[in-house]
Every structure is written in structure tokens, then in C-alpha cells.
Amino acid sequence: xxxxxRSSPEPAPSASIKTAIADCDIHPARKSLxxxxxxxxxxxxxxxxxxxxxxxxxxxxxxxxPKAQPNASRRDAYPPExxxxxxxxxxxxxxxxxxxxxxxxxxxxxxxxxxxxNQDLSAALATAVNDWQIAEWTSKDSRLKGSIVVANEDGxxxxxxxxxxxxxxxFVQVLLLSRNVEPLGQRRYWPIYEAAQEIGLPVGVHxxxxxxxxxxxxGWPSFYIEEMVGHSQCQQSALASLVLEGVFERYPKxxxxxxxAGFGWAPSLGWRLDKTFERLHSEVPxxxxxxxxxxxxxxxxxxxxxxxxxxxxxxxEVIEWVGWDKLLFATDYPHWDFDDPTRVLPAGVSDAxxxxxxxxxxxxxxxxx
Amino acid sequence: xTSPIAGGVDCDLHPAVPHLxxxxxxxxDYWRDQVTTRGMTDLxxxxxxxxxxxSARPDWRPAQGKPGSSLADMQQxxxxxxxxxxxxxxxxxxxxxxxxxxxQDAFCRAVNDWLVKEWLDKDSRLxxxxxxxxxxxxxxxxxxxxxxxxxRFVQVLMLVMGDMPLGKRAYWPIYAAAERLGLxxxxxxxxxxxxxxxxxxxxxxxxxxxxxxxxAFQTQLTSLIVEGVFARHPKLKMVMLESxxxxxxxYLWRLHKFWRGVRMETPxxxxxxxxxxxxxxxxxxxxxDAPPDPATLNRLFDHMQSDELLLFSTDYPHWQFDGDExxxxxxxxxxVRKIMIDNPHATYSRLKQSALKETAP
Numbered sequence: 001x002x003x004x005x006r007s008s009p010e011p012a013p014s015a016s017i018k019t020a021i022a023d024c025d026i027h028p029a030r031k032s033l034x035x036x037x038x039x040x041x042x043x044x045x046x047x048x049x050x051x052x053x054x055x056x057x058x059x060x061x062x063x064x065x066p067k068a069q070p071n072a073s074r075r076d077a078y079p080p081e082x083x084x085x086x087x088x089x090x091x092x093x094x095x096x097x098x099x100x101x102x103x104x105x106x107x108x109x110x111x112x113x114x115x116x117x118n119q120d121l122s123a124a125l126a127t128a129v130n131d132w133q134i135a136e137w138t139s140k141d142s143r144l145k146g147s148i149v150v151a152n153e154d155g156x157x158x159x160x161x162x163x164x165x166x167x168x169x170x171f172v173q174v175l176l177l178s179r180n181v182e183p184l185g186q187r188r189y190w191p192i193y194e195a196a197q198e199i200g201l202p203v204g205v206h207x208x209x210x211x212x213x214x215x216x217x218x219g220w221p222s223f224y225i226e227e228m229v230g231h232s233q234c235q236q237s238a239l240a241s242l243v244l245e246g247v248f249e250r251y252p253k254x255x256x257x258x259x260x261a262g263f264g265w266a267p268s269l270g271w272r273l274d275k276t277f278e279r280l281h282s283e284v285p286x287x288x289x290x291x292x293x294x295x296x297x298x299x300x301x302x303x304x305x306x307x308x309x310x311x312x313x314x315x316x317e318v319i320e321w322v323g324w325d326k327l328l329f330a331t332d333y334p335h336w337d338f339d340d341p342t343r344v345l346p347a348g349v350s351d352a353x354x355x356x357x358x359x360x361x362x363x364x365x366x367x368x369x
Numbered sequence: 370x371t372s373p374i375a376g377g378v379d380c381d382l383h384p385a386v387p388h389l390x391x392x393x394x395x396x397x398d399y400w401r402d403q404v405t406t407r408g409m410t411d412l413x414x415x416x417x418x419x420x421x422x423x424s425a426r427p428d429w430r431p432a433q434g435k436p437g438s439s440l441a442d443m444q445q446x447x448x449x450x451x452x453x454x455x456x457x458x459x460x461x462x463x464x465x466x467x468x469x470x471x472x473q474d475a476f477c478r479a480v481n482d483w484l485v486k487e488w489l490d491k492d493s494r495l496x497x498x499x500x501x502x503x504x505x506x507x508x509x510x511x512x513x514x515x516x517x518x519x520x521r522f523v524q525v526l527m528l529v530m531g532d533m534p535l536g537k538r539a540y541w542p543i544y545a546a547a548e549r550l551g552l553x554x555x556x557x558x559x560x561x562x563x564x565x566x567x568x569x570x571x572x573x574x575x576x577x578x579x580x581x582x583x584x585a586f587q588t589q590l591t592s593l594i595v596e597g598v599f600a601r602h603p604k605l606k607m608v609m610l611e612s613x614x615x616x617x618x619x620y621l622w623r624l625h626k627f628w629r630g631v632r633m634e635t636p637x638x639x640x641x642x643x644x645x646x647x648x649x650x651x652x653x654x655x656x657x658d659a660p661p662d663p664a665t666l667n668r669l670f671d672h673m674q675s676d677e678l679l680l681f682s683t684d685y686p687h688w689q690f691d692g693d694e695x696x697x698x699x700x701x702x703x704x705v706r707k708i709m710i711d712n713p714h715a716t717y718s719r720l721k722q723s724a725l726k727e728t729a730p
Binding site: 068178179180181182183184185186211213214215216217218219220221222223224225226228229230232233234236237238240241244245262264265267268269271272273274275276277279280282283284305307308309310314317318321336337 | 533536564567569570574577618622627630660671
């Protein structure tokens with residue numbers, strides 16, 4: 001994680017790397033709302049201009065916790081031709097894909113219409129963003145693959161959008177955010193999991209979103225850092241819900257990816273779930289296995305922001321507990337807390353584990369092996 | 370099995386208020402009348418349903434009444450059994466759930482007076498935590514000052530899930546009072562249910578709420594650290610009670626990394642989060658959210674990079690361990706001594722003061 005203060009927009013990555021990698025969390029941005037106009041009815045375009053996109057938080061534009069820099073993005077990531085960071089394919093190629101030898105880049109569009117109060121608008125935006133990903137990104141650079149954005153609070157409509165994209169190799173996963181109206185294991189979201197399992201794509205859960213719930217169980221905190229650190233707690237509760245509601249019993253082939261919320265907490269959450277389950281299993285008889293086993297079999301983790309203990313053996317021990325086969329390298333480009341693949345892992349990793357971490361796990365999960 | 374040593378401090382015992390009517394002798398005429406004429410029910414929190422397996426160890430469950438409601442049982446099953454010198458009582462009666470600050474205040478005062486009369490006065494090993502009406506900071510401070518005159522109160526008790534994050538400046542007079550009076554502040558598992566019990570909304574199950582306690586402790590630690598509570602009150606000790614602790618190392622790695630990245634937002638945080646935790650934050654031992662193999666647990670202790678963080682607790686009568694296995698297998702005798710004796714005494718300065726008082730002529 002480095003904040004970039006370079007004044008020049010010229011990309012100057014510290015090292016180019018010879019081995020191909022997968023970057024499992026890239027955020028493409030729009031230059032403006034007009035970018036979506038070709039893919040959306042004029043009615044919705046007018047609606048947004050008139051009423052805004054009303055989410056489960058008060059501000060019409062921008063986040064209630066101001067980011068630490070504009071768009072939470074690197075200061076050197078503004079495209080030379082103008083527009084916001086992440087909005088230019090050619091600059092993304094020059095700054096990220098080419099120098100870091102990215103063979104597979106998974107797009108996770110944010111600011112898409114997920115988590116809006118108006119469900120019809122949410123659905124219209126989701127479809128538009130998916131068409132936009134094909135037209136502006138994946139069809140122009142075959143290294144890039146999209147994520148199917150869905151109207152997350154409307155299960156049947158979301159499932160229809162997922163099924164509409166079945167077999168379309170422009171997409172490698174379904175995208176949800178971690179904070180929704182209810183915890184992600186709740187039944188309103190089951191049609192999404194059913195459709196994802198049916199078309200054979202994993203469901204990625206990216207940190208963020210608004211669901212109307214205070215972002216701690218004790219109310220709203222004060223600071224951006226609390227929101228950022230708190231994504232891991234939100235993700236833990238979302239994952240506990242998925243396990244305890246029996247989602248992985250009901251959808252045994254479902255695979256999920258926890259994106260940008262850390263992985264170091266996974267062992268402790270699994271131990272706590274197992275210990276509590278041992279006492280209270282009569283309350284959740286629909287679970288046939290120990291909670292940690294569902295997590296081990298069904299969950300993958302993107303790595304950015306990389307866990308960063310003082311002593312590297314602590315990192316390696318935690319990765320052993322999580323599984324080297326479950327980690328997916330990610331940069332989070334163009335965001336400020338970018339992880340550089342040349343520096344993210346300390347020395348001492350075997351070639352096989354490094355290969356799995358940087359590329360093979362992702363290719364296998366996303367069906368590109 | 371690792372054997373406990375005699376003379377320890379059990380930092381998390383739960384004496385149970387038998388029923389709301391048990392508090393009637395400790396309420397004013399007005400509140401006694403309110404309870405009876407309005408037909409108020411017992412204040413049992415969803416956090417600990419009386420018959421839930423986790424609320425009481427099977428062999429600690431009394432033939433009748435709530436688990437933890439009998440002093441004789443607590444003496445036999447916990448105080449005598451683990452040969453402790455002190456046991457700190459943390460009443461979990463559901464007074465935090467009511468919405469009226471006046472009613473909450475009346476019930477808190479009653480619980481504190483009940484604790485003195487029914488427990489502290491009857492066993493000289495017992496010490497108390499002051500239950501406070503957190504919806505009114507002014508009333509909370511008044512209750513802390515009232516109870517602190519009794520040196521047997523060693524701590525202020527708050528729940529981990531309340532109305533606001535605990536670092537919020539509105540709460541600081543509580544921390545100032547605690548620091549001034551030599552009291553630790555204990556944050557215990559449990560919710561007032563004034564907010565959904567997870568940061569992503571209401572789940573379906575009791576088991577989900579219990580697992581979620583650990584996430585609530587994490588967000589509270591963040592709040593307490595980044596709001597600057599320990600920059601303002603460097604001597605304040607806060608104890609996370611029934612929080613689990615295996616989540617701490619990876620949590621701190623993440624917090625430290627973001628603090629380095631965006632510390633310009635909270636410039637008053639003058640030390641690294643890890644240092645603040647080492648100097649100001651402690652954790653009760655039970656429950657241990659770790660696999661039962663000593664190798665993994667010892668790795669986790671190494672990840673914590675300090676042997677001063679843990680305080681011995683049975684969590685009596687909650688069901689966290691079986692038999693006498695209150696200490697994890699495979700830990701050193703040095704660590705046992707630290708956890709059972711040295712760390713609690715370093716945290717609860719009033720324990721020494723009350724001991725001095727007892728030996729004085």
C-alpha cells in the first residue's frame with residue numbers, strides 16, 4: 001500500500017516483471033454518466049440527472065466518509081487525456097497491464113447502481129454497466145474480464161441478469177458488495193447464488209456498499225479509517241451469515257471470492273464459528289459440516305490490501321491456515337492503496353506457492369486454466 | 370492440561386439477578402411502582418437466553434433458577450475450585466436495553482446496590498464492576514462517582530454493542546472519571562440491541578449474534594484508538610471481556626497499515642495502534658477461539674507479541690470449557706503466572722488498595 005505523490009502522470013513502475021500475473025481487483029471508471037447513455041433508456045438518464053442516485057445513505061454524490069484523496073485513487077493515475085483515474089483503457093494498459101505483465105485482469109466496477117433504493121433504477125444501471133464493460137473494456141483488451149453487476153436487493157431481477165450473461169466469456173464472476181440491506185446469507189439473496197451456481201461463475205463480494213445499517217454494531221463511527229478497517233468486520237459478518245444460513249449446503253457448487261477485505265481474519269473467524277457451533281448446533285441443524293469446512297471449500301480471497309505483519313513468518317503461518325490455493329493476487333488499481341506485485345510477498349515463498357498466488361489460483365477459479 | 374495456580378484473579382464472573390423483582394428492594398418508591406403497576410417483565414437479553422447451551426455449562430446449571438444466581442454454587446464451582454484470591458463480578462442483567470435514561474439509571478443503581486449487598490458483602494474475595502446507564506453520560510459519571518467510594522468496585526462496565534461507537538467524544542467524561550478514580554473500563558460482550566447486532570444488519574440466529582461479538586470488539590477497538598481516547602487518558606486501562614483474542618494480531622496488522630496510510634485524518638493518535646493496545650488494552654482469557662492443539666495456540670501467542678495482554682477468566686457460568694481445563698494446554702508456567710496473577714494486578718490497581726485496607730488494623 002503506497003500513496004503515490006508523483007507529480008508526473010508518466011507511469012514509472014518500479015520493475016517490470018517477466019512472469020505473468022492475474023490481477024483480481026481492477027476498478028474501471030466512467031468519464032461521466034453519459035458513458036452509460038448508449039446502454040440505458042433515456043428515462044433513467046433523465047431520472048439520475050433530476051433526482052440523483054439515492055442510496056441507503058444521505059449524500060446524493062460522493063461518500064459520507066470523505067476519502068483520503070480524490071476518488072480514493074493514486075495521484076499518478078489521472079489519464080493524460082483527462083478524466084478520472086481508471087477511466088482510460090490505454091493508460092491502464094500503459095500503467096498497469098503491460099509493465100506488470102497482467103495476463104488476466106478482473107474488472108470490478110464500483111459506483112454502478114448496487115445498493116440504490118429505487119430497484120428499477122438499480123436494475124437499469126446494472127445492465128448498462130455490464131454492456132459498458134463489454135463495449136469499452138473486455139472487447140478491446142482480451143486480458144480483461146468483467147464482473148456481472150446485479151441489482152443486489154432484487155433477487156429475481158438479479159438472477160435474470162446473471163442468466164442473460166450465461167456463457168458470455170466476457171464475464172468471469174458475479175459481483176456483490178459486502179454491505180447490503182440484510183446480511184448476505186439471507187434468503188432475499190438466494191436467487192443470485194442459485195443463478196451463479198447454474199451458470200458456473202463464482203460470486204465476488206467486494207468490500208463497500210450501503211444497506212442502511214450502521215457500519216458497526218454500535219452505530220456510525222466518525223472516520224474514514226474506521227470505514228476502511230471496518231470492511232473486514234463487515235465482511236466477517238457477511239461470511240458468517242452465508243455459512244450459518246446454510247447457503248453452501250443449498251448451493252454446494254457455489255464458489256465465492258472475498259475481495260479487498262483481508263484474509264488474515266479468516267482462521268480466527270473459522271475457529272470462533274466452529275467453537276460456537278459445537279455448543280449451539282441445535283439452532284442450525286441445516287448445517288451438516290463444521291463452519292470452517294464450508295469456508296475452506298467455498299471461499300477464495302483477494303490479497304490487497306496485503307496483510308503486513310512485522311515478522312514475515314507470521315504472514316506465512318496465516319497463509320498456511322487459509323491455504324496457498326485460495327489466495328488471488330490483486331492490485332486494486334487505480335486506488336491509493338495499490339499493492340505492487342514486485343513487493344507484496346516477502347522473500348522465502350516457494351516457486352509453486354508464488355505461481356499459485358500470482359496466477360494459477362485465479363486462472364483455475366475463473367475457468368481460464 | 371495446564372493446571373491453574375492458587376491466588377489468581379478471575380476477571381469475568383457473572384452473578385445473575387434472579388428476576389426484575391429481586392431489584393425491588395433497591396428501587397425508589399416511584400420505580401418500584403413503575404415495575405409493578407406496568408407489569409414489567411424480566412430483563413433477559415437475547416445475548417444470553419437462559420437455556421441456551423452457551424449461557425451455562427451443563428454441570429454448572431442449577432436445579433432451579435438462573436445459572437449464576439447462587440453464591441454457594443459460584444464459590445464451589447469457580448472461586449474455590451480454581452483457588453482464586455479475587456473474583457471480579459460483571460453483572461449482565463439486561464438494563465442496557467431499555468430506552469429511557471431515567472429508567473436505565475434507576476435499574477443500574479439497583480443492580481450495583483444489589484451486587485454489594487448480595488455478593489460483595491458475602492464473600493471477601495469478590496470485587497465488582499459498576500454498571501452504568503450509558504444513554505446519559507452525566508448520569509453514568511454520577512453513578513461511577515457514587516459507587517467508586519466503595520474500593521471493592523474495580524471497574525466500570527459497558528457493553529460492546531450500544532448506541533454509539535465507544536470512542537465517541539461524548540463518552541469521554543466516563544473515561545475521565547474512571548481514570549481519575551483508578552477504575553479500569555471493562556467492555557463486555559453483549560448488545561443493547563439499539564443497533565442491528567452485526568455491521569451488515571440483523572441475522573437470523575443466536576449463534577450468529579454470538580459470533581458477531583468478535584467483530585463488534587474489533588470495531589470498538591478501532592473507535593477507541595482513532596478517536597484518541599488513550600492520547601487523552603494514557604493511564605486508562607480497558608479490558609475486552611469475553612471478546613476472544615485470536616483475531617487480534619491480524620486485526621492489528623490491518624489497522625496499523627491503514628493508520629500509516631491515512632494518519633493525517635487523526636493526527637492526535639500519537640502512537641502506533643499496536644503500542645496503544647500493548648499499554649492500554651487487555652483481554653479476558655475465555656473464550657479461546659482457537660483450535661485445541663497447543664502448537665497453533667502458541668503460534669498465536671507469538672503473533673500477539675506480548676505476554677501481558679491476557680487476564681485469567683472462567684466466564685462463569687457461561688460454557689467455554691469443560692472440567693478444569695480453564696487454561697489452554699501447552700502454555701508455560703511463566704505465562705500461567707502472568708495471566709492469572711501479574712496481568713490482572715497490573716490492570717486493576719484497586720485490587721492492591723483493597724488488600725491493603727483489609728490488612729490495616
